Amino acid sequence: MSDAIKHECGIAFIRLLKPLEYYQAKYGTPFYGINKLYLLMEKQHNRGQDGVGVANIKLDVEPGKRYISRYRSISNKPIQDTFDYINSRFSKLEKEDPMKLNDCAWLKENVAFTGELLLGHLRYGTYGKNSVEACHPFLRQNNWKTRNLVVAGNFNLTNVDELFNFMVEIGQHPKEKADTVTVMEKIGHFLDMENQELFDHYKSLGYSNKEISELIAKGLNVGQILKRASEDWDGGYVMSGLFGHGDAFVLRDPNGIRPAYYYKDDEIVVVASERPAIQTAFNLKADDVQELTPGHALITKKGGTVKEEEIIAPKEKRACSFERIYFSRGSDQDIYQERLNLGRNIAPKVFEEVGHDFENTVFSFIPNTAEISYYGMMKAADDQLNDWKTNQIQSLKDPTPEKIQSILSRTTRGEKIAIKDAKLRTFITQDEARDDLVAHVYDVTYGVVKEGKDNLVMIDDSIVRGTTLRQSIIRILDRLGPKKIIIVSSAPQIRYPDCYGIDMAKLGDFAAFRAAIELLRERKLDKLITDVYNSCKEQENAPKEQVINHVKRIYEPFTADEISDKIGELLTPQGTKAEVKLIYQSLEGLKDACPHNSGDWYFSGDYPTQGGNKVVNKAFINFVEGRDERAY
Template sequence: MSDEIKHECGLAFIRLRKPFSYYKQQYGTVMWGLNKLYLLMEKQHNRGQDGAGVAAVKLNVEPGNPFLNRIRSNANQPIADVFTKINQDVKDLEMYMPDCLEHPNVMKGHIPFLGELLLGHLRYGTQGKNNVEFCHPFIKRHTVPARNLALAGNFNLVNTDELFNLIDIDPGEFQKQSDLAAMMEVIHHFLVKADEENKGNLDVVSALRKAVKLFDGGFTVGGLIGNGDSFVFRDANGIRPAYYYVNEDVIVAASERAAIRTVFNVGENEVLELMPGQGVITKSDGTYSVEQILEPKERRACSFERIYFSRGSDEKIYKERTQLGYNLTEQVLNAVDHDLKHTIFSFIPNTAEVAFYGMWKGLDDYMKRVKIERILSWGNNIDPEKLSEMISRKVRIEKIAIKDVKMRTFITADSSRNEMVQHVYDITYGTVQKGLDTLVVIDDSIVRGTTLKQSIIRMLARLEPKKIIVVSSAPQIRYPDCYGIDMSKLGDFIAFRAAYELMKETGKEKCLQDMYERCKELQRMGQLHTENVVQQLYKPFTPEQISEKIAQLITPKEVKIPVQVIFQTIESLHHACPTNLGDWYFTGDYPTPGGNRVVNRAFINFMEGKNVRGY
């Protein structure tokens, strides 16, 4: 994605089902569980680079000894920082007891994070500050083991204020800035009640059912309880991803299927998807069950997981991203007047490479059909030289842009910083016939259009092509997200700005004012959640009109080369990604009422000139 957006988070959960001596004997190391947790987090490092954290619970600990430990980091490489510190405890112990690794019980007694229950988290800061206090897991401590809780998740909630009111808690300044703090208070509240009612036999499922039904948002959340129970649960619409794997040695859950498959070397069908509203509940004795925590609703799994966020090493995601590119073939061919002889295809940035391969395949299929038709039209009058020329025709592809990973836009003054941003990418000179070739580049999606305007279009224009066409494997992003992706300000979206400009150009300013007044009216009545008023902004215009305006907005004034923008259609998106139909950032069709509240509030903020979040 050329415009970086912070998104999602990553969850890693491990429950060891055997004594540490078993792992020493079977796998050669008592650190097997921690090693797997490290790998599980590293294989999901794409999901969060603002911070990382690990919590561990030890079973059957002597009274008075710590059984719940946590470590967090917001260093530049937070996963490495966390596990370096964990491993330092092992090195320190080895100094006094060189053969400690041969004694599992000694290791468990002295290494704080050598627990049977492990919870890892990777954070992108979508809410709250990026200091270490906001990194997951959060913990609640208590003298009663069953009332100790470690919690981490991939989620955003849009009703945190209401949550505090529901359990009659006056939140402090920290709680107001973190939706995990709100979730922690609610879950802990019901866990304590459950423990009070059934001392010694905590009913985790009942407590979660009472707590989780109060949450409005998209979420996958994992928790460790001090008595040895644990859980991972998913929202009712399946917005945020969750997968799990179970064998005799371990119970695992994570945000991405491919991470589990790689780390534990298992087949695709062995890793199961945690379905909407379900939870994996593990008891202190190592038994587990999959429970329906919430009544499942219409599946609205986030389509951005397939377009961009999840790593493409998952075979299904790879095929879907390829299909996204393939589906764009016809639009691209029409845009270049089917003149493949004078068109060069490339991709920016590297994450768009898989979609590029799909588009390339579609173009190649088209060229093969043309070759067959032309050759058949010659009948028996085939000239060998002409035939050779026809067969040798290929789709022209080039590595046009290379991102200079060493560049750092550290200058803060706007004019100087914009100059630096222009040079984030290097171009490959000599690839384009000046004034003759059209240049087509594909991106995962176009969010703000900032990098396109400040860097990429200027850079491509230096090659002096006849025309520049930017292709997005995602549809136009028109609405905020409030379920995990950091996209909450309407003014940030190039599609919104395009529609807004079209409104003004076509004399429809009164419509904008009417929308604003409608939002304010709904706000006064406490009904912001009942409808998406912002959908009215786009109704007067076709997607093609908005795309044309976007092309104008991302073209620097000094660039005289024509620029065109092509977007994936909603229908093609659903065709390519049939199991992830969550498309509210494209369509405005939110899966929960909180989404409407967020988009309407974001519009109010925009109209009032407030550069603040919509939730």
């Protein structure tokens, strides 16, 4: 993607179902769990490179021994730093007493990160400060094992104010108003309640406190805790939690907005945000890995039982389509096909724009995530060219080998045009000089495009702000001298903010929104901006259940093509010699390519939860009032 946008995060959860000695005997190492966690996190590094955290819990540790370990890092290479830290104690032991590296009982008793429960988290610091304190997993400590809680997740909730007020009403004093804190404290509150209810029950039966502690560990109802805690959550989430005594869960939102996949056998339970990560780490086929059902939690009890339990009644599945377009790794077999289809579906509009002149059109892509959709577009071009060849050969009155060969020799012109260089340091302070450096983030292949004659088609997976197109890509492509530059987005126009975990929160950032506002002003329709603003203000303090998306009205006077043309005009740098055209995927083309991920609110404005409408209206209020802040 030319305009990089950030995704909140990814998770990796492992529960070893056998003693460490089992893995040492079968796999030759007592560090099987931590090694697999490293693989899962490394294979999901695309989901977060600003911060990383790992937590570990040991089962059945004697009192007085530490059983919870955690490390978090915001270094330049946080995954490497985290596992260097973890492995440093093993490396030290290898030098001092290598025999102990094979003593599983000693390791578990004396060395951190050698327990059966492991939880890893990768984070993008999309908002606010990127400090270690903001990194997951979060830890809520208590001397009672069953009251200890470790939480990490991939989520954004739209109703943080409501959740914060709930915590205040029950007498707590949350340290900040953030969904990460309120989520952990709300789960923790109902964990405490469950503990107290069980304690009171067993106390009334005459059990001692020590006996009660063990009974609570066996009887803790994880599903009930989650049902109580998540009852009023509004947003997209995959939440993972570990309890100090050994129970664990991974919970997915009822619309299935955020992704979660799992695998289990008699040795291990593993959950990750991406299916290929599990396949690679454990050498599995796609069918071996299950998708966690929306509204359900995968609950692992200390005794080793594993089950999916419904926590919230599943709603219409609105899995995030941006996962398929951009965020998730394209090595997933389904995502690969979907990205090919995105390229195929946009191709007819591209061919129409170049007048089906394949002889004088060069096709390429903006590195690197658009590469698969580029292949899809080229497959469609090859299909159309083959149809042309068939018709040409059939129409020959004198089909000599030379004439047939002349027809068959025609090929589509696919080339590597744009090359992304290492990020340049913009150390110069003057705007003009700094912009000149930014313009060189991309380089191009010279000598491929015929000056003044060729069309140049460049496909990107999506266009959010268009800043890099305007400042860098279009300028440097224009140096090649094409007759026309066609920028193609495999995704539809991004018109509305996300509020479920993607770094797209401000309406004024979106090229499509700026284009619509510009068109309204040009056509003397400014009153609509005021009307929409007033409608949003009227519902500003209404319950989220009553709010509707008024911002849709901003786009209603225009066709998608009119907005695309205006975006092209706004993003074309002054002095560009080539004609510049922008082409976007249609909503229908997206739905056809990604039929199982219908979460398209950033394109359609149809939010899957009630809080989404409140967020988009607030974002519009912020835009009109000139406030540069997130809307939730």
